Amino acid sequence: MTLDAVLNKARAIEAAVTQADRMEKETDQKALIMRRNRPTRNQQQTDRGICSFCGCQFHQRLSTCPARFHQCSNCLNIHHFEQFYRSSRRERSGQSSNIILKQQTKSYHPTKQKERTKGLPNSKFDVSVNNVKISVIADSGSTVTILDRNAYDQLGKPKLAPTSVNIDT
Known part of the structure; x- marks a missing residue:
């Protein structure tokens, strides 16, 4: 290896390290700015005044939520009604589904909720x-x-x- 080749390689490495450091600093600063400006989940719920699990007037604890122990038929997870299933619209768009409006009477707060039945017809x-x-x-x-x-x-x-x-x- 010649002296020129060694110098070129050293310059390239130095430039790469400098560029990587600059990119890291920019990313850290952007991440800090994003974190500071984003409201927390509790702030969002309090601002809306509506519970994101059941749709009723916002309550502080899950223990008082009518959706507590309810199993979602969309994702089979518990503690939220089907209409509050959190997935991207893109994820749901390819699924065939029928929506049935039913009266929720088991809870203290009677609410109307959508029950989603989905799936392939020949599954x-x-x-x-x-x-x-x-x-x-x-x-x-x-x-x-x-x-x-x-x-x-x-x-x-x-x-x-x-x-x-x-x-x-």
């Missing part, structure tokens, strides 16, 4: 496992297959083996 199949016919719902995005209690009973309650797989819901 339910009958399969045969050990010569026993059971109904399943196809979920190509799932990493595990889960049987409900009825299917397990129909299969004759086979012996289960311990597993190290953890399933997050």
